[in-house]
Amino acid sequence: MDSKETKLTKKVYSASVNGEWKRLIKDSFHELEFLTTFSFLKKYLPKNGLVLDAGGGPGRYTIELAKLGYDVILFDLVAEHLELAKKQIKKEKVTNKVKNIVQGSITNLSKFSDNSFDAVLCLGGPLSHVHPKAKRQKAISELVRVAKAGAPIFASVMSKYGVMLATPAGWPQEVGFKKHFQNLVENGEDYKWRGNGYCHYFTSDELEKMFLKENIEVISKIGLEGLNVDEKVTNKFAKKFPEAWKNWLEIHMQICTESFVVDTSGHMMIIVRKK
Ligand SMILES: C[S@@+](CC[C@H](N)C(=O)[O-])C[C@H]1O[C@@H](n2cnc3c(N)ncnc32)[C@H](O)[C@@H]1O
Numbered sequence: 001m002d003s004k005e006t007k008l009t010k011k012v013y014s015a016s017v018n019g020e021w022k023r024l025i026k027d028s029f030h031e032l033e034f035l036t037t038f039s040f041l042k043k044y045l046p047k048n049g050l051v052l053d054a055g056g057g058p059g060r061y062t063i064e065l066a067k068l069g070y071d072v073i074l075f076d077l078v079a080e081h082l083e084l085a086k087k088q089i090k091k092e093k094v095t096n097k098v099k100n101i102v103q104g105s106i107t108n109l110s111k112f113s114d115n116s117f118d119a120v121l122c123l124g125g126p127l128s129h130v131h132p133k134a135k136r137q138k139a140i141s142e143l144v145r146v147a148k149a150g151a152p153i154f155a156s157v158m159s160k161y162g163v164m165l166a167t168p169a170g171w172p173q174e175v176g177f178k179k180h181f182q183n184l185v186e187n188g189e190d191y192k193w194r195g196n197g198y199c200h201y202f203t204s205d206e207l208e209k210m211f212l213k214e215n216i217e218v219i220s221k222i223g224l225e226g227l228n229v230d231e232k233v234t235n236k237f238a239k240k241f242p243e244a245w246k247n248w249l250e251i252h253m254q255i256c257t258e259s260f261v262v263d264t265s266g267h268m269m270i271i272v273r274k275k
Contacts, residue, residue, distance in 0.1 A: 005131035005198040006077070006105065012197035013057070013078045021058040021084055023124075028238030028245065029231035033224045033267055035249070036256055037123060037156065038064070040222060044152045044271055045070070049118025050099070052146060054106050055126025059085035059098075066094035073100045073117075075109075077126075107135050109142040117146050120153045125267065128158040128200050136200065137210055144214040147274045153216070156224060156269035160188045160201035165264055169230035204262045207270050216272040223265030226252040 002010070013020065024034035041061075045051070050071045053062045058081045062074045066089070074089075076082055082101050089098050102111055106126055120143050130136045140155070147153050164185070167175060174192060175181050183189045184201065193199035204221050211218065228234055238245040255261050262268050 003131060005129070008191075008196065008198045009129040010078055012194050014080045016194075017058060017078075017080045017084050020081060021060070021088065024060055027231070027235045029225065029228070029234040032226060032228075032234075032249075032252065033124075033156075034060075036222060036224045036226070036253070037061075037154070037269060039253065040220070040269065040271060041065070041121075041154065044154070044219060046118050046151070050116070051119045051121060052109075052112065052117045054109070054120060054122045054143060055124065056085070056121070057081045057124065059088055061121060061123060062098060063088060063092050063094055066097035067092065069097070070119075071097055071099050073102065073112075074098060075102045075104060075106075077103070077105055077129075079103055106130065106139040106142060108138075109146050112146045114145050115148045117151060118148055119151050120144075120147045122153070122155040123269070124156060125158050125199070127155055128202065129198060131198060131200065137213065140210050141214055144211075144216055144272075144274055149274055151274050152219065153272050153274065154269060155207075155211075155272075156267045157202045157207060158199055159223075159263060159265055159268045160184075160203050161264045162223075162225070162228075162266040162268070163190075163201050165229050166231075166266065169232070202268065204259065204268055204270075207268065211270055211272050214272075215275045217275060219271040219273055220257055221259075221262045222269045222271070223256050223258075223261035223263070224267040224269055225265045226256050226261055228265065 054075045056062050056074045059074050062072045188201040190199045
């Protein structure tokens with residue numbers, strides 16, 4: 001039986017399938033998340049092997065990794081995303097590398113044995129849609145359980161200070177809902193995400209502490225969009241000053257692991273290795 005929060009998540013995501021497919025490439029701001037994530041995937045993934053893309057949505061990372069020669073299993077909560085993923089996987093001619101497409105929640109990966117993946121991804125915020133904290137811990141525990149010893153695990157989530165930085169330009173009216181906004185600031189809890197969805201915003205300290213409860217070592221933490229206050233400003237900058245934007249991207253890659261940047265980016269990623 002789905003919780004209230006899971007029902008909200010399914011509702012929001014099943015209504016935004018095409019938008020989710022385009023999300024990471026739709027403009028320069030969103031490309032920051034994709035390019036930064038991908039550069040760290042390239043740095044820490046083993047040369048080959050079987051990758052679990054948990055909460056992989058319509059499969060953008062699945063397809064890119066399949067093209068690079070990895071075997072991938074795509075896993076997501078929302079059936080509509082997996083339906084679109086099947087079409088895209090076929091279109092991109094990587095069907096032979098995508099070993100399975102499975103529907104379910106990251107809180108229960110019992111369809112997979114212990115120590116079965118050479119790398120595990122949980123990207124773009126799936127952990128932020130799990131409620132309450134004990135279930136988020138269970139999901140983290142599951143991501144680690146199914147990874148082989150020595151395998152890297154990459155998880156990106158929505159950031160509390162990142163969303164607060166974006167509030168004045170993005171959703172100023174929410175500050176007026178005093179109880180709601182106080183709950184976001186104190187507990188990272190948001191029941192107005194994309195209208196009426198559920199999102200938990202993390203601090204980097206909180207995310208790291210939760211992973212450290214498992215049998216892992218932390219490799220890195222990254223602020224995926226870097227220093228940013230407003231996506232419209234970023235997109236205007238990239239369009240109007242392409243040369244400067246190229247330099248900005250280089251600077252971004254130099255500073256995206258600094259703790260201030262990690263905590264204030266819209267999405268933060270943690271990379272850990274199973275011991
Ligand atoms: C913003 S999308 C990210 C998709 C993809 N990983 C990416 O980065 O483009 C978040 C995904 O998390 C999935 N999700 C949310 N809660 C989940 C859960 N409990 N278990 C598995 N997937 C979940 C959603 O269905 C959605 O596809």
